Amino acid sequence: MSDSPRRRIPEAALGRLPIYLRILVDLGTENVAQVSSEQLAELAAVNAAKVRKDLSYLGTYGTRGVGYEVQFLMYQIQRELGLNQSWPIVIVGAGNLGQALANFSGIAERGFHIVGVVDKDESKIGTVVGGVRVKHVDELASIVQSKAVNIGIIATPAQHAQEAADALVRAGVGSIMNFAPTVLAVPRGVNVRKVDLALELQILSYYEQTRNNGLRAVPTGEHSDSVSA
Protein backbone atom coordinates (compact mmCIF):
# COMPACT_ATOMS: atom_id res chain seq x y z
CA MET A 1 0.00 0.00 0.00
CA SER A 2 2.76 2.39 -0.66
CA ASP A 3 2.45 3.89 -4.08
CA SER A 4 -0.25 2.11 -6.04
CA PRO A 5 -3.20 1.12 -3.89
CA ARG A 6 -5.72 -0.07 -6.45
CA ARG A 7 -7.94 -2.37 -4.52
CA ARG A 8 -11.51 -2.51 -5.67
CA ILE A 9 -13.51 0.43 -4.35
CA PRO A 10 -16.76 -0.50 -2.57
CA GLU A 11 -19.83 0.39 -4.57
CA ALA A 12 -21.18 2.82 -1.99
CA ALA A 13 -17.93 4.76 -1.77
CA LEU A 14 -17.57 4.77 -5.55
CA GLY A 15 -20.90 6.50 -5.88
CA ARG A 16 -19.69 9.37 -3.75
CA LEU A 17 -16.37 10.00 -5.45
CA PRO A 18 -17.92 12.01 -8.30
CA ILE A 19 -19.60 14.20 -5.69
CA TYR A 20 -16.34 14.93 -3.93
CA LEU A 21 -14.73 15.50 -7.30
CA ARG A 22 -17.24 18.12 -8.30
CA ILE A 23 -16.78 19.91 -5.01
CA LEU A 24 -13.02 19.86 -5.42
CA VAL A 25 -13.32 21.29 -8.90
CA ASP A 26 -15.43 24.11 -7.50
CA LEU A 27 -12.96 24.75 -4.70
CA GLY A 28 -10.15 24.72 -7.22
CA THR A 29 -11.73 27.44 -9.33
CA GLU A 30 -12.09 29.48 -6.16
CA ASN A 31 -8.36 29.00 -5.60
CA VAL A 32 -8.79 27.07 -2.39
CA ALA A 33 -5.62 25.05 -1.87
CA GLN A 34 -6.38 22.86 1.14
CA VAL A 35 -9.52 21.21 2.41
CA SER A 36 -10.26 19.15 5.51
CA SER A 37 -12.48 16.10 5.66
CA GLU A 38 -14.75 18.19 7.87
CA GLN A 39 -15.20 20.85 5.20
CA LEU A 40 -15.63 18.34 2.41
CA ALA A 41 -18.22 16.53 4.48
CA GLU A 42 -20.15 19.74 5.04
CA LEU A 43 -20.19 20.52 1.32
CA ALA A 44 -21.17 16.99 0.35
CA ALA A 45 -23.78 16.68 3.09
CA VAL A 46 -22.25 13.55 4.59
CA ASN A 47 -20.21 13.00 7.72
CA ALA A 48 -16.49 13.46 8.01
CA ALA A 49 -15.59 9.90 8.92
CA LYS A 50 -17.26 8.74 5.74
CA VAL A 51 -15.26 11.18 3.68
CA ARG A 52 -12.01 9.98 5.18
CA LYS A 53 -12.90 6.32 4.76
CA ASP A 54 -13.98 6.87 1.17
CA LEU A 55 -10.79 8.70 0.31
CA SER A 56 -8.68 6.11 2.06
CA TYR A 57 -9.69 3.60 -0.61
CA LEU A 58 -7.77 5.67 -3.13
CA GLY A 59 -4.59 5.70 -1.11
CA THR A 60 -3.01 7.87 1.53
CA TYR A 61 -3.36 11.26 -0.02
CA GLY A 62 -4.03 13.49 2.97
CA THR A 63 -1.66 15.16 5.39
CA ARG A 64 -2.32 14.58 9.08
CA GLY A 65 -2.91 17.74 10.97
CA VAL A 66 -3.51 19.62 7.73
CA GLY A 67 -6.02 18.09 5.35
CA TYR A 68 -6.06 17.36 1.64
CA GLU A 69 -4.47 19.35 -1.14
CA VAL A 70 -7.33 20.23 -3.47
CA GLN A 71 -5.55 19.97 -6.82
CA PHE A 72 -3.77 16.79 -5.95
CA LEU A 73 -6.83 15.02 -4.60
CA MET A 74 -8.84 16.16 -7.58
CA TYR A 75 -6.31 14.62 -9.89
CA GLN A 76 -6.25 11.36 -7.95
CA ILE A 77 -10.00 10.95 -8.04
CA GLN A 78 -10.09 11.70 -11.73
CA ARG A 79 -7.41 9.17 -12.38
CA GLU A 80 -9.11 6.55 -10.27
CA LEU A 81 -12.40 7.05 -12.08
CA GLY A 82 -10.68 6.93 -15.44
CA LEU A 83 -11.52 10.52 -16.28
CA ASN A 84 -8.08 11.36 -17.56
CA GLN A 85 -9.06 9.74 -20.80
CA SER A 86 -11.81 10.60 -23.23
CA TRP A 87 -14.79 8.27 -23.45
CA PRO A 88 -16.67 8.06 -26.73
CA ILE A 89 -20.36 7.40 -26.24
CA VAL A 90 -23.17 6.29 -28.46
CA ILE A 91 -26.83 7.08 -27.88
CA VAL A 92 -29.61 4.77 -29.02
CA GLY A 93 -32.82 6.70 -29.54
CA ALA A 94 -33.11 10.18 -30.98
CA GLY A 95 -36.41 11.21 -29.44
CA ASN A 96 -37.02 13.90 -26.88
CA LEU A 97 -34.73 12.39 -24.31
CA GLY A 98 -31.99 11.31 -26.69
CA GLN A 99 -31.82 14.80 -28.12
CA ALA A 100 -31.70 16.42 -24.71
CA LEU A 101 -28.88 14.10 -23.67
CA ALA A 102 -26.93 14.69 -26.86
CA ASN A 103 -27.15 18.41 -26.27
CA PHE A 104 -26.44 18.20 -22.55
CA SER A 105 -23.31 20.19 -21.85
CA GLY A 106 -22.60 18.31 -18.62
CA ILE A 107 -21.55 15.31 -20.68
CA ALA A 108 -19.01 16.97 -22.92
CA GLU A 109 -17.55 18.97 -20.05
CA ARG A 110 -16.33 15.87 -18.36
CA GLY A 111 -14.43 13.97 -21.00
CA PHE A 112 -17.41 12.16 -22.42
CA HIS A 113 -18.39 12.92 -25.95
CA ILE A 114 -21.11 11.70 -28.20
CA VAL A 115 -19.73 10.05 -31.31
CA GLY A 116 -22.96 8.57 -32.56
CA VAL A 117 -26.72 8.74 -32.28
CA VAL A 118 -28.84 6.01 -33.84
CA ASP A 119 -32.55 5.44 -34.24
CA LYS A 120 -34.95 3.11 -36.05
CA ASP A 121 -37.29 5.82 -37.24
CA GLU A 122 -36.50 6.81 -40.83
CA SER A 123 -37.76 10.33 -40.25
CA LYS A 124 -35.09 10.91 -37.62
CA ILE A 125 -32.22 9.58 -39.67
CA GLY A 126 -30.09 12.24 -41.25
CA THR A 127 -31.11 14.96 -38.83
CA VAL A 128 -28.33 16.45 -36.76
CA VAL A 129 -28.50 16.05 -32.99
CA GLY A 130 -25.86 17.27 -30.59
CA GLY A 131 -23.48 17.84 -33.44
CA VAL A 132 -23.68 14.40 -35.01
CA ARG A 133 -25.86 13.06 -37.78
CA VAL A 134 -28.39 10.46 -36.69
CA LYS A 135 -27.78 7.08 -38.31
CA HIS A 136 -29.80 3.91 -38.60
CA VAL A 137 -29.49 1.47 -35.74
CA ASP A 138 -28.09 -1.08 -38.17
CA GLU A 139 -24.93 1.00 -38.29
CA LEU A 140 -24.46 0.73 -34.56
CA ALA A 141 -21.85 -2.00 -34.67
CA SER A 142 -19.75 -0.18 -37.22
CA ILE A 143 -19.86 3.03 -35.19
CA VAL A 144 -18.93 1.22 -31.99
CA GLN A 145 -16.02 -0.45 -33.66
CA SER A 146 -14.66 2.43 -35.66
CA LYS A 147 -14.85 4.80 -32.71
CA ALA A 148 -13.88 2.26 -30.04
CA VAL A 149 -17.01 2.95 -28.01
CA ASN A 150 -17.30 1.32 -24.58
CA ILE A 151 -20.35 3.07 -23.20
CA GLY A 152 -23.83 3.20 -24.68
CA ILE A 153 -26.89 5.14 -23.61
CA ILE A 154 -30.37 3.78 -24.11
CA ALA A 155 -32.90 6.55 -24.66
CA THR A 156 -35.58 4.59 -26.49
CA PRO A 157 -39.18 4.00 -25.46
CA ALA A 158 -39.58 1.13 -23.00
CA GLN A 159 -40.72 -1.38 -25.59
CA HIS A 160 -37.51 -1.07 -27.58
CA ALA A 161 -35.06 -0.88 -24.71
CA GLN A 162 -34.23 -4.57 -24.60
CA GLU A 163 -33.48 -4.79 -28.30
CA ALA A 164 -31.37 -1.66 -27.98
CA ALA A 165 -29.43 -3.36 -25.19
CA ASP A 166 -29.02 -6.49 -27.27
CA ALA A 167 -27.72 -4.45 -30.17
CA LEU A 168 -25.26 -2.58 -27.94
CA VAL A 169 -23.97 -5.79 -26.40
CA ARG A 170 -23.64 -7.43 -29.79
CA ALA A 171 -21.72 -4.41 -31.00
CA GLY A 172 -19.29 -4.91 -28.14
CA VAL A 173 -20.25 -2.19 -25.69
CA GLY A 174 -19.31 -3.06 -22.10
CA SER A 175 -21.36 -0.55 -20.11
CA ILE A 176 -24.87 0.70 -20.58
CA MET A 177 -26.72 3.57 -19.09
CA ASN A 178 -30.42 2.87 -19.32
CA PHE A 179 -32.98 5.67 -19.30
CA ALA A 180 -35.84 3.38 -20.17
CA PRO A 181 -37.88 2.02 -17.25
CA THR A 182 -37.19 -1.55 -18.38
CA VAL A 183 -35.08 -3.96 -16.39
CA LEU A 184 -32.56 -5.06 -18.99
CA ALA A 185 -31.34 -8.60 -19.38
CA VAL A 186 -27.65 -8.51 -20.27
CA PRO A 187 -24.85 -11.05 -20.25
CA ARG A 188 -22.75 -11.35 -17.13
CA GLY A 189 -19.91 -8.85 -17.20
CA VAL A 190 -21.87 -6.08 -18.87
CA ASN A 191 -22.46 -3.14 -16.53
CA VAL A 192 -25.82 -1.47 -16.47
CA ARG A 193 -26.86 1.61 -14.61
CA LYS A 194 -30.48 2.58 -14.66
CA VAL A 195 -31.79 6.09 -14.37
CA ASP A 196 -35.52 6.02 -13.95
CA LEU A 197 -37.26 9.33 -13.65
CA ALA A 198 -40.68 7.95 -12.86
CA LEU A 199 -39.19 5.67 -10.22
CA GLU A 200 -37.65 8.61 -8.44
CA LEU A 201 -40.90 10.52 -8.57
CA GLN A 202 -42.74 7.56 -7.12
CA ILE A 203 -40.38 7.51 -4.18
CA LEU A 204 -40.98 11.19 -3.60
CA SER A 205 -44.67 10.46 -3.81
CA TYR A 206 -44.29 7.98 -0.96
CA TYR A 207 -42.36 10.47 1.12
CA GLU A 208 -44.98 13.14 0.56
CA GLN A 209 -47.80 10.78 1.34
CA THR A 210 -46.26 9.62 4.60
CA ARG A 211 -45.37 13.18 5.49
CA ASN A 212 -48.97 14.21 5.07
CA ASN A 213 -50.09 11.30 7.20
CA GLY A 214 -47.85 12.57 9.92
CA LEU A 215 -45.89 9.35 9.64
CA ARG A 216 -42.81 11.04 8.33
CA ALA A 217 -40.02 10.66 10.87
CA VAL A 218 -39.72 13.94 12.68
CA PRO A 219 -36.83 14.63 15.07
CA THR A 220 -39.26 14.94 17.94
CA GLY A 221 -40.24 11.28 17.90
CA GLU A 222 -38.68 8.09 19.09
CA HIS A 223 -38.28 6.89 15.52
CA SER A 224 -35.52 9.34 14.82
CA ASP A 225 -34.53 8.90 11.26
CA SER A 226 -33.77 11.16 8.36
CA VAL A 227 -34.59 10.53 4.81
CA SER A 228 -32.96 13.17 2.69
CA ALA A 229 -29.88 12.31 0.74
Added chain:
Amino acid sequence: MSDSPRRRIPEAALGRLPIYLRILVDLGTENVAQVSSEQLAELAAVNAAKVRKDLSYLGTYGTRGVGYEVQFLMYQIQRELGLNQSWPIVIVGAGNLGQALANFSGIAERGFHIVGVVDKDESKIGTVVGGVRVKHVDELASIVQSKAVNIGIIATPAQHAQEAADALVRAGVGSIMNFAPTVLAVPRGVNVRKVDLALELQILSYYEQTRNNGLRAVPTGEHSDSVSA
Protein backbone atom coordinates in the same frame (compact mmCIF):
# COMPACT_ATOMS: atom_id res chain seq x y z
CA MET B 1 -58.46 1.87 5.47
CA SER B 2 -57.73 0.42 8.87
CA ASP B 3 -56.45 -2.97 7.85
CA SER B 4 -53.21 -1.17 7.19
CA PRO B 5 -49.83 -2.39 8.39
CA ARG B 6 -48.01 0.85 7.65
CA ARG B 7 -44.67 0.56 9.29
CA ARG B 8 -42.04 2.59 7.64
CA ILE B 9 -40.60 0.85 4.60
CA PRO B 10 -36.80 0.57 4.55
CA GLU B 11 -35.17 2.83 2.00
CA ALA B 12 -33.65 -0.02 0.00
CA ALA B 13 -36.92 -1.89 -0.32
CA LEU B 14 -38.78 1.30 -1.18
CA GLY B 15 -36.49 1.82 -4.14
CA ARG B 16 -37.49 -1.51 -5.59
CA LEU B 17 -41.25 -1.20 -5.24
CA PRO B 18 -41.60 0.92 -8.39
CA ILE B 19 -39.70 -1.77 -10.28
CA TYR B 20 -42.03 -4.50 -9.12
CA LEU B 21 -44.94 -2.24 -9.87
CA ARG B 22 -43.88 -1.69 -13.44
CA ILE B 23 -43.47 -5.43 -13.94
CA LEU B 24 -46.90 -6.09 -12.46
CA VAL B 25 -48.44 -3.53 -14.79
CA ASP B 26 -46.82 -5.29 -17.74
CA LEU B 27 -48.03 -8.68 -16.53
CA GLY B 28 -51.47 -7.24 -16.04
CA THR B 29 -51.71 -6.04 -19.62
CA GLU B 30 -50.69 -9.56 -20.70
CA ASN B 31 -53.58 -10.86 -18.62
CA VAL B 32 -51.37 -12.78 -16.24
CA ALA B 33 -53.35 -13.33 -13.04
CA GLN B 34 -50.87 -14.86 -10.63
CA VAL B 35 -47.16 -14.46 -10.13
CA SER B 36 -44.68 -16.14 -7.80
CA SER B 37 -41.83 -14.43 -6.01
CA GLU B 38 -39.54 -16.56 -8.15
CA GLN B 39 -40.99 -15.16 -11.37
CA LEU B 40 -41.03 -11.59 -10.10
CA ALA B 41 -37.42 -11.96 -9.02
CA GLU B 42 -36.42 -13.20 -12.45
CA LEU B 43 -38.10 -10.25 -14.15
CA ALA B 44 -36.66 -7.72 -11.72
CA ALA B 45 -33.20 -9.28 -11.78
CA VAL B 46 -33.06 -9.76 -8.01
CA ASN B 47 -33.42 -12.86 -5.85
CA ALA B 48 -36.68 -14.33 -4.68
CA ALA B 49 -36.08 -13.93 -0.95
CA LYS B 50 -35.59 -10.23 -1.49
CA VAL B 51 -38.85 -9.95 -3.36
CA ARG B 52 -40.72 -11.69 -0.59
CA LYS B 53 -39.11 -9.62 2.14
CA ASP B 54 -39.76 -6.40 0.25
CA LEU B 55 -43.39 -7.28 -0.30
CA SER B 56 -43.80 -8.35 3.29
CA TYR B 57 -43.29 -4.73 4.36
CA LEU B 58 -46.57 -3.90 2.64
CA GLY B 59 -48.54 -6.54 4.44
CA THR B 60 -49.47 -10.17 3.91
CA TYR B 61 -50.72 -10.05 0.38
CA GLY B 62 -49.54 -13.37 -1.03
CA THR B 63 -51.09 -16.81 -0.88
CA ARG B 64 -48.88 -19.61 0.37
CA GLY B 65 -48.45 -22.38 -2.12
CA VAL B 66 -49.77 -20.14 -4.88
CA GLY B 67 -48.14 -16.74 -5.22
CA TYR B 68 -49.41 -13.19 -5.56
CA GLU B 69 -52.47 -11.99 -7.40
CA VAL B 70 -51.16 -9.53 -9.97
CA GLN B 71 -53.99 -6.99 -9.92
CA PHE B 72 -54.30 -6.99 -6.17
CA LEU B 73 -50.60 -6.61 -5.51
CA MET B 74 -50.35 -3.87 -8.12
CA TYR B 75 -53.07 -1.96 -6.38
CA GLN B 76 -51.43 -2.37 -2.98
CA ILE B 77 -48.09 -1.09 -4.18
CA GLN B 78 -49.72 1.86 -5.86
CA ARG B 79 -51.61 2.68 -2.75
CA GLU B 80 -48.55 2.36 -0.57
CA LEU B 81 -46.56 4.67 -2.84
CA GLY B 82 -49.38 7.17 -2.93
CA LEU B 83 -49.99 6.70 -6.64
CA ASN B 84 -53.73 6.53 -6.32
CA GLN B 85 -53.74 10.28 -6.17
CA SER B 86 -52.57 12.82 -8.70
CA TRP B 87 -49.42 14.78 -7.94
CA PRO B 88 -49.06 18.26 -9.40
CA ILE B 89 -45.46 19.10 -10.19
CA VAL B 90 -43.61 22.27 -10.96
CA ILE B 91 -40.40 22.47 -12.98
CA VAL B 92 -37.81 25.16 -12.39
CA GLY B 93 -35.77 25.74 -15.53
CA ALA B 94 -37.07 25.69 -19.07
CA GLY B 95 -33.85 24.85 -20.88
CA ASN B 96 -33.05 21.69 -22.79
CA LEU B 97 -33.58 19.43 -19.85
CA GLY B 98 -36.63 21.18 -18.45
CA GLN B 99 -38.33 20.99 -21.80
CA ALA B 100 -37.50 17.33 -22.24
CA LEU B 101 -38.88 16.57 -18.79
CA ALA B 102 -42.03 18.57 -19.37
CA ASN B 103 -42.65 16.63 -22.55
CA PHE B 104 -41.72 13.28 -21.09
CA SER B 105 -44.71 11.00 -21.35
CA GLY B 106 -43.48 8.74 -18.56
CA ILE B 107 -44.39 11.43 -16.08
CA ALA B 108 -47.97 12.02 -17.09
CA GLU B 109 -48.65 8.32 -17.48
CA ARG B 110 -48.16 7.71 -13.80
CA GLY B 111 -50.33 10.25 -12.09
CA PHE B 112 -47.81 13.05 -12.10
CA HIS B 113 -48.62 16.10 -14.12
CA ILE B 114 -46.80 19.30 -14.79
CA VAL B 115 -48.80 22.29 -13.61
CA GLY B 116 -46.08 24.88 -13.96
CA VAL B 117 -42.74 25.62 -15.57
CA VAL B 118 -40.77 28.65 -14.46
CA ASP B 119 -37.53 30.27 -15.57
CA LYS B 120 -35.54 33.45 -15.00
CA ASP B 121 -34.76 34.06 -18.64
CA GLU B 122 -37.18 36.57 -20.14
CA SER B 123 -36.81 35.02 -23.59
CA LYS B 124 -38.24 31.73 -22.31
CA ILE B 125 -41.19 33.27 -20.53
CA GLY B 126 -44.44 32.99 -22.40
CA THR B 127 -43.32 30.08 -24.53
CA VAL B 128 -45.32 26.90 -24.16
CA VAL B 129 -43.55 23.81 -22.86
CA GLY B 130 -45.22 20.50 -22.19
CA GLY B 131 -48.61 22.11 -22.50
CA VAL B 132 -48.08 24.90 -20.00
CA ARG B 133 -46.94 28.46 -20.47
CA VAL B 134 -43.56 29.25 -18.93
CA LYS B 135 -43.80 31.84 -16.16
CA HIS B 136 -41.28 33.92 -14.29
CA VAL B 137 -39.70 32.30 -11.27
CA ASP B 138 -41.20 35.05 -9.12
CA GLU B 139 -44.56 33.44 -9.68
CA LEU B 140 -43.39 30.16 -8.26
CA ALA B 141 -44.95 30.63 -4.84
CA SER B 142 -48.31 31.55 -6.26
CA ILE B 143 -48.29 28.52 -8.57
CA VAL B 144 -47.29 26.19 -5.75
CA GLN B 145 -50.04 27.51 -3.55
CA SER B 146 -52.83 27.72 -6.07
CA LYS B 147 -52.13 24.25 -7.42
CA ALA B 148 -51.19 22.66 -4.09
CA VAL B 149 -47.83 21.48 -5.41
CA ASN B 150 -45.74 19.23 -3.18
CA ILE B 151 -43.02 18.17 -5.58
CA GLY B 152 -40.63 20.39 -7.50
CA ILE B 153 -38.08 19.53 -10.15
CA ILE B 154 -34.87 21.49 -10.52
CA ALA B 155 -33.65 21.56 -14.11
CA THR B 156 -31.52 24.68 -13.99
CA PRO B 157 -27.80 25.01 -14.64
CA ALA B 158 -25.65 24.13 -11.63
CA GLN B 159 -25.00 27.72 -10.59
CA HIS B 160 -28.69 28.42 -10.10
CA ALA B 161 -29.71 25.15 -8.50
CA GLN B 162 -29.36 26.29 -4.91
CA GLU B 163 -31.45 29.41 -5.41
CA ALA B 164 -34.03 27.29 -7.19
CA ALA B 165 -34.10 24.99 -4.18
CA ASP B 166 -34.44 27.94 -1.83
CA ALA B 167 -37.31 29.29 -3.87
CA LEU B 168 -39.06 25.92 -3.91
CA VAL B 169 -38.68 25.49 -0.17
CA ARG B 170 -39.88 29.02 0.50
CA ALA B 171 -42.87 28.34 -1.70
CA GLY B 172 -43.72 25.37 0.49
CA VAL B 173 -42.64 22.40 -1.60
CA GLY B 174 -41.74 19.36 0.50
CA SER B 175 -39.87 17.20 -1.99
CA ILE B 176 -37.36 18.09 -4.64
CA MET B 177 -35.94 16.17 -7.51
CA ASN B 178 -32.62 17.67 -8.45
CA PHE B 179 -31.17 17.24 -11.92
CA ALA B 180 -28.39 19.72 -11.31
CA PRO B 181 -25.06 18.28 -10.15
CA THR B 182 -25.12 20.49 -7.07
CA VAL B 183 -25.47 19.12 -3.56
CA LEU B 184 -28.42 21.12 -2.29
CA ALA B 185 -28.65 22.55 1.19
CA VAL B 186 -32.23 22.23 2.38
CA PRO B 187 -33.94 22.45 5.74
CA ARG B 188 -34.44 19.25 7.66
CA GLY B 189 -37.62 17.55 6.61
CA VAL B 190 -37.38 18.46 2.96
CA ASN B 191 -36.74 15.41 0.80
CA VAL B 192 -34.25 15.62 -2.00
CA ARG B 193 -33.47 13.07 -4.62
CA LYS B 194 -30.63 13.75 -6.96
CA VAL B 195 -30.33 12.45 -10.48
CA ASP B 196 -26.89 13.15 -11.81
CA LEU B 197 -26.17 12.04 -15.32
CA ALA B 198 -22.48 12.85 -15.28
CA LEU B 199 -22.09 11.05 -11.97
CA GLU B 200 -23.53 7.89 -13.43
CA LEU B 201 -21.27 8.13 -16.46
CA GLN B 202 -18.27 8.57 -14.23
CA ILE B 203 -19.12 5.37 -12.43
CA LEU B 204 -19.38 3.56 -15.74
CA SER B 205 -16.05 5.06 -16.64
CA TYR B 206 -14.53 3.47 -13.56
CA TYR B 207 -16.08 0.12 -14.40
CA GLU B 208 -14.76 0.25 -17.94
CA GLN B 209 -11.32 1.29 -16.82
CA THR B 210 -11.04 -1.50 -14.28
CA ARG B 211 -12.50 -3.96 -16.75
CA ASN B 212 -9.78 -3.09 -19.21
CA ASN B 213 -7.16 -3.54 -16.54
CA GLY B 214 -8.51 -6.99 -15.88
CA LEU B 215 -9.38 -5.90 -12.36
CA ARG B 216 -13.12 -6.14 -12.79
CA ALA B 217 -14.45 -8.62 -10.26
CA VAL B 218 -15.11 -11.81 -12.14
CA PRO B 219 -16.66 -14.71 -10.24
CA THR B 220 -13.97 -17.09 -11.42
CA GLY B 221 -10.85 -16.91 -9.30
CA GLU B 222 -9.12 -14.21 -7.38
CA HIS B 223 -6.95 -11.87 -9.35
CA SER B 224 -6.34 -9.09 -6.91
CA ASP B 225 -2.70 -8.54 -7.60
CA SER B 226 -0.88 -5.40 -8.58
CA VAL B 227 -1.29 -4.10 -12.08
CA SER B 228 0.97 -1.23 -12.91
CA ALA B 229 -0.96 1.79 -14.07
Added chain:
DNA sequence: TGATGTGAACCCATTCACAGCC
Protein backbone atom coordinates in the same frame (compact mmCIF):
# COMPACT_ATOMS: atom_id res chain seq x y z
C1' DT C 1 -1.72 20.62 18.40
C1' DG C 2 -4.87 19.08 14.90
C1' DA C 3 -6.56 16.31 11.34
C1' DT C 4 -5.79 11.88 8.94
C1' DG C 5 -6.26 6.87 8.66
C1' DT C 6 -8.28 2.84 10.47
C1' DG C 7 -9.58 -1.17 13.69
C1' DA C 8 -13.78 -2.07 16.10
C1' DA C 9 -18.59 -1.51 17.01
C1' DC C 10 -22.76 -0.78 15.23
C1' DC C 11 -26.52 -0.83 12.07
C1' DC C 12 -28.98 -1.77 7.98
C1' DA C 13 -29.62 -4.80 4.01
C1' DT C 14 -29.31 -9.31 1.95
C1' DT C 15 -29.60 -14.04 2.05
C1' DC C 16 -30.61 -18.46 4.11
C1' DA C 17 -33.53 -21.89 5.60
C1' DC C 18 -37.55 -23.50 7.33
C1' DA C 19 -42.06 -23.13 9.78
C1' DG C 20 -46.63 -22.21 8.42
C1' DC C 21 -50.41 -22.28 5.49
C1' DC C 22 -52.92 -23.17 1.05
Added chain:
DNA sequence: GGCTGTGAATGGGTTCACATCA
Protein backbone atom coordinates in the same frame (compact mmCIF):
# COMPACT_ATOMS: atom_id res chain seq x y z
C1' DG D 1 -46.38 -30.49 -2.52
C1' DG D 2 -45.46 -25.74 -3.18
C1' DC D 3 -44.80 -21.07 -2.10
C1' DT D 4 -45.11 -17.41 1.22
C1' DG D 5 -43.53 -15.06 5.33
C1' DT D 6 -40.00 -14.43 8.54
C1' DG D 7 -36.59 -15.32 12.36
C1' DA D 8 -31.63 -16.10 12.21
C1' DA D 9 -27.23 -15.68 10.03
C1' DT D 10 -24.35 -13.23 7.16
C1' DG D 11 -22.26 -9.41 4.90
C1' DG D 12 -21.56 -4.62 3.68
C1' DG D 13 -21.66 0.09 4.93
C1' DT D 14 -21.47 3.64 8.44
C1' DT D 15 -19.91 5.62 12.50
C1' DC D 16 -17.00 5.87 16.53
C1' DA D 17 -12.93 6.78 18.74
C1' DC D 18 -8.26 6.92 19.01
C1' DA D 19 -3.46 5.85 17.61
C1' DT D 20 -0.59 8.15 14.50
C1' DC D 21 2.02 11.44 12.49
C1' DA D 22 3.09 16.21 10.07
